[in-house]
Amino acid sequence: MKVARIYMRVSTKEQDISRQDSIAEAARNAGYYIAGIYRDTESGVRYDRPELLRMIADLQNGDVVIAEQMDRISRGPLAEAEQFIATIRSKGARLSVPGLVDLSDLSESSTGVAKVIIEHTQELLLKVALQLSRDDWENRKERQRQGIRRAQLEGRYKGRKANKLLHGRIIALRTGGHTIAETARLAGCSEAHVKRIWAAYKIEIPVVM
Secondary structure, three states: OEEEEEEEEEOOOOOOHHHHHHHHHHHHHOOEEEEEEEEEEOOOOOOOOHHHHHHHHHOOOOOEEEEOOHHHHOOOOHHHHHHHHHHHHHOOOEEEOOOOOOOHHHHHOOOHHHHHHHHHHHHHHHHHHHHHHHHHHHHHHHHHHHHHHHHHHOOOOOOOOOOHHHHHHHHHHHHOOOOHHHHHHHHOOOHHHHHHHHHHHHHHOOOOO
């Protein structure tokens, strides 16, 4: 019996992950038993995604991880991506995504030089798929940066809206004598964010002579 684990991912809550549901139906039609479906709303450059980690923990020898595209699995730098794929393989599982030719069955039935060539070819194909996924992410980020720069030059870019409630909480805590670390913990933000808000607040306060 062929066993599959379906992995789905989108980067933001505004994106519709349900469009990837067809992957599971296609897998069933191909004769797979679906052992699990995992859905994340996280960036593909991160490998601490909750459902991704749960899937890795659930993997069994012989499982096939199926995803819509390689970028659903990974958008990280090549070295990190290869290390992550190695984790999947260490569980005895393999990947099945469009654009990645799986030569596992051919490799298992081969011996000697032919087997070495097939395995080497498989590694090259994997590298290409992972690198293309990363390149696409970097291209998207660069286009985003260019769009922001263009909007700034044209006076159309306003940046993110300030979280006035959080800023007020930070100022109140710091004014009340809390340290930067205490303020960050109580306000639920980073210490760096506390420093920025507090520094901006102090600049705006007129100095009394």
